[in-house]
Amino acid sequence: MHETAPRRLLVTSALPYANGHIHLGHLVEYIQTDIFVRFQKLRGNKAVYICADDTHGTAIMLRAKSEGRSEQDLIAEMQQAHRSDFDGFHVAFDHYGSTDCPTNRRLCGEIWQSLHAAGLIVRRDVQQLFDPTAGVFLADRFVKGTCPRCQAADQYGDSCEACGATYSPADLIDPRSTLSDGLPEVRSAEHLFVELEKMHGFLDEWTQRSGALAAPIANYLAGHFLGEALRDWDISRPAPYFGFEIPDFPGHYWYVWFDAPIGYLASTADWADAHGESFDAWWKPSAEGTGVEIHHFIGKDITYFHTLFWPAMLQAAGLQLPAGVHVHGFLTVNGQKMSKSRGTFILARTWLDHVDPEMLRYFYASKISGGIDDLDLDLNDFVAKANADIVGKIVNLASRTMRWLVESGLSASYPDDGGLFARAAAEGEDIAAAYDAGDLARAMRMIMQAADRANAFVDERQPWKLAKAGPDAAAELQDVASIAVNLFRQLMVYLAPVMPALAEEAAALVGGPILAWNDAQTPLVGCAVKPFQPLKARVTPEQIAAVLAASQQSTPASETSPNQASSKTKGSPMDDTVETPADAPSPSPLDAEPLAAECTIDDFTKVDLRVARVLSAEEVPEARKLLKLTVSLGGDTTRTIFAGIKGHHEPASLVDRLVVVVANLAPRKMKFGLSEGMVVAASGEGAEGVFLISPDTGALPGMRLR
C-alpha cells in the first residue's frame, strides 16, 4: 500500500506529425503511455496526459501546396483523424493540442528570449542549395548528383553510397533537385544557431546523474555526443517555411524541432487554463520543489532531441527538467519491418475496422518491458495469446461462475479460499512496481499467473457438481462462485489500465466502477450479480486476414508514404517513398489485386516499353532477390538493371533472351549499384513465381511496345 502523498506526474507522448495517419507503430508508444497514466490515476496520483499534433515544417508546406489547399486546412483535417484513431484505442489524453496555436507561438517567443538572455544564440551564414523552380531551399536528401570523388551517379547531397565520401551538396557534380529535377543554385542564407556546447557541463551532469535516463541511453549519449564538443544546432529556416516567424529575424522561421517540444508546454498551458490549474505549478520548479515529475515517452529515433536539446532548452529557460525520458524501440510485424506490399503497414483505422483494439493493448502490454528493443507483433501469436489469456483465462473465470450468483448475489462474508485472494492482494504492490517501472510484460505475467491459480481453484472445487447436488450444496456453491468472481474482479482492477473498456463492462456486471488500485485489496461481499454477458469476443484469423487485405490496397495518390516502422513522429518531413518488394500472400490474382484506376492513353505513352536482349545475367551474392542484368536496347545502347527475380530464374538461362523493359524509368540507386530500368514480369499477389514477358519471334531489341 502506498502510504506516501499522491505524486504529481505530467506525462507526454511524442507529438505525431500531421503528415500521416496513426499506424500500429505509433500505437506502441501511445498505448504504453496511456497505460502508465491510467495506472497512476488508479493509484491515486495526480497524472496529466499531454499531447498535440506536430504541424510545422517543409513537408506540410509542400503537401498542402500539392493538394492545393492551406496548411491550416490540412493540419485541421489530420488532427481530427488522429484524435479519432486515439479514441478508438482508448488513448485518453487530458489535453490534445496543436503546435500551430497562439499559446505555442507565445511560449516559443518566451523560450527564445531565455536562450538569447543565456547568450546561446549566434548568427552565421550557411551555404545551401536552392531550387528556383520549386522556390524552396533543399535539404541534402532532396539533392542528387554525381559524386565528386568517385564519379558515381545519382548520389544524395550529403554522402556517396558508392564510395562513402561525405561532402556538401554544393560539391556535387551536376546537382539536381529531386523536387523539380531543376538545377539548384547555391545561395547563402543567414541561420541562427544554438550554441549547445555552452550547456555541455549541464548535459553531462543531467544525462549521467539525474536518473532520468536508462543506462543504455546515458551510455550512448556519453559515448557519441558528450565525449567531444557539441555542435551548434541550426534552429532557423529561411522563408518559405510553414511555422512561426522568428520575431527578431523577419523572413526566417523556427525549425519545426524547436517549436515541437515546446508544444508540450503549450498543450499543458491550454489544459491548465481550461481546468483552473496553474501552468507554473507544473513547469516552474519552485525553491522547495513542486514535486512534479515530467515523463516523456519517445521512440529511440528521437532520443537526441529529447535528451540533449530539450533539457538544454528547459534548463536555459528555468523550467522543470524531465524526471524520466522513456525510450522504446520500434514495431515489427511478423518479424519484419512493416511493409505495404505485405499488408503489414497497418493503420490504426484499419485495425479498428476489423479487430478489437483492447486486444492489441493487451498484446503490446505483454511485450513491453521498458527497454529499447524492438517489439514484434507476430499476428499468429497475437491471436493465440489474446484468446488464450484474455478470453480463456480471465473472462472465462466470470463466464463459468457468475451464472450461479444471479439469484443469490455474492456471499455475505468472504469465504475461505485457501489464501488465494490474499495472495493476489499481496502481489498488488509488486504488480504496481512493475507498472510504475514500465515493465508491463512483468505485470501481465503476474496477472496471468494469478488467473491460472483462480482457474485451478474452480476446477478443484467443481461448482458445476454442486449446482447439480441441489439445495444442500447451495451455500457452498455460492461460496465457490463468490470466490471466483472476487478473484476475477481483483484481476480486473490490475488489468484496468490496460483494458479500460473491459474493466468497465465487468464492473457493470458486479461491484460497480473500479476507482482505485486498492479495490483489489478488499473482497466484495453481499452484492448483486447481473447475468453474465460475453465480455470479449475471440479474435479470429479471418479478422486478421481482413486487416492485411485492407492494408494491402494501394493508397490514394495524395497519401504520402510514411517510411517508418516506428512511432517516429517528426524530424524527417522529407521521407522518400519506400521501395518495397511485391510478395504478398492471398488468393486469386484478380481478387487479390484489383484493377488499378483508369488511365488515359497519354498516361500509358509516358511509359516507354522496349524490347531488349539480355546480354549478361549474374547473381548478386549479398542480395536476397536481385539479379544483375545487362540488356541491349539495340545498337550500342545497353542498360544495367537489377531485377527482383533471383530464385525464380537461373542467370544462365536468361542470357540471349528477349525481354520487355521500362526504358525511361528514372534510374534508381540500389544497395548494389545503379539500376537503369525495370524488366517487366508478371506476378500474382500471393501466387508463387515471377514470369518474364517475351515477345513473339521476330521482334528486335529497341522496338517499342504500343
Place this chain on the structure above:
RNA sequence: GGGCCCGUAGCUCAGCGGUUAGAGCAGGGGACUCAUAAUCCCUUGGUCGUGUGUUCGAUUCACACCGGGCCUACCA
C-alpha cells in the same frame, strides 16, 4: 559509409558472474464438461549464435566474427 539494438527450447520472451537455465504458447499424454472447442494435471524439447580472452567459476563481463533488426537530422 557511420551508428545503435538483438541473437537463450518450434514460437514469443524472462534470467544477466555461482548449485541439475526458466515461463507462456505450440507439440505429446491424461482429466473434466460449468465456460466464448474455454479449464486443470502430467510431459517431450535447449552444446544459452561462433571463437578467443578475463575469472576459482561465464548464458551472464570484454574483444572479434557470423546472423537478424533498426536509425542515419544541412547536426550521428
